[in-house]
Amino acid sequence: MSVWFAGSREGAADVQIRASRYDAIAGEWGPELILATRESTSTAIQRHIRKLGNPVIALAPDDRLWLFYVSVSIGGWAGSAINAMYSDDFGENWSPPKQLVTTPFLNISTLVRNAPVFHRDGTIGLPVYHEFLGKFAEYLYISPDGEVLDKSRISKGKHSLQPTVVPTSEYGALALLRYAGETHHKVLASRTEDAGQSWSEPYPIEPANPNSSLAAIATPNDGLLVALNDLEDGRFRLRLMGSDEGLSFWKPVIDLDESPDPLGNPFSREVYSDIIGDKFQSSSGPRRIGLLSDFLANLDQRVCSMHGCDFEYEYPYFIKSSDGLYHLVYSWNNTFIKHVSFNDSWLEAQL
């Protein structure tokens, strides 16, 4: 199952948390489902809800499917709180959402973006971040029933957010963070050796980061696979990179999607339509080819502005399924969610 938020624009009142189920045998995605709306969230938590966003879905070892997403009652994303709901029948039926209380300041400014870590004791480690006054990352401990038990701080200050956490040993894990500062434009890394109770001070590592989200997952050889915009500016190329556990050696695996312009410069609408039409056809599979003309007729402010039309591949989300396949989904030019999957053999051949 994959989840995303969709509506007329980011932050609009009509934004819903939507999902689709993947049929691994047919290799196709099912129809779009609605998992949460402003109204359903408001009714469940008895608060006015202004907007929704950032859903994260993950299957726990006890086969409970968790969905976390943020809702805002007042202000912008800095006013977010995290809601949690779960399903014990693989997404057929869901519990009502419950708002997690995570800060003492009106319970605002906690957002989720990346996959949780399921601990051996049944608790859930949820990487979260704050955007009110500061921008910093934390690690929430949540009980199997969805109660916040504890939290630890991964970073401080105003320049790091959206941590993606990869377990590296029984008690060890690595967090990679989006960099929101103006100094080095590099991905930040932090480590824990005590199951997330404490984290080292984040430090810049080799891959560049244009203040964009990234997703990481462990590989069988104790390495790391990271999907990111390895750029100092723009999100016109989404790259898969491999690294060793020490993060000292990095190698590009494949460029998943990229603008034909190596600098990411915008295109005129006509040229853009031709290029993105070709990309649409090569990415969509036969079932969606019929949607091409509608898609091209509706290229709007999500991809085109006064200065031209841009390519944007962003917000990757990574999992490895029980059959050993890697699944990566990401936002494709703010109009679709693209799914890419591969196995260890393919990965070994690339590395």
Next chain:
Amino acid sequence: MIADLWQAQLTFGLFVFLLTPGFGLSPGLQRVRLLVFLAIGYIPIAGLSLADYMRSFTGDLAITSLVALAYWTAVRTGFAPRQPRAKTLQIVAVMACLALFLYPATMGLSYLDPYRLGYQPRPLILFVGLLTLALLALQNRLGACMLALATLAFSVGLKSATNYWDYLIDPFIALYSCFALIGYAISRLWRNGSAKRRDALSSQPG
């Protein structure tokens, strides 16, 4: 969750009662006014009650705030006498200290996160217990009651929050306490300055 909703209704009623003028009504009519405001909190608009809308913006108040609101309401409705200013100062001093310890670091200024102390709160409960005893020793029953009821509510899990701090303090009582303390300090300085000026004038040879 049900306790949260009940608390939202109570907060709405007390808040509106205290924020609106009393119009010089007798204590008996003030009680009627309070009941009216408590009832108004239940009026539904687009699926949510008025109290729920207020809660959307204020969050759930700490138990200490609720006790303080209840006390001021009791004073206005004639159920309790107004306590001496010195005792109020003791309470705002305690709450302001807690606020200054908690909020700045919680905003991500450092790796130290005092809010975390509220998840395994034994040391914090012990400290608040000592504060409660100190307030009792000062015969400050309201202050002791605020802290004791907060701890009691936490021990029975009255709110959906699992962190002890959420029972002890919220931004409203924190800001109120800090401003009240600053106001007191300024008025004290002003009075001292005025007294010195008077002394200086009276000591000048006539």
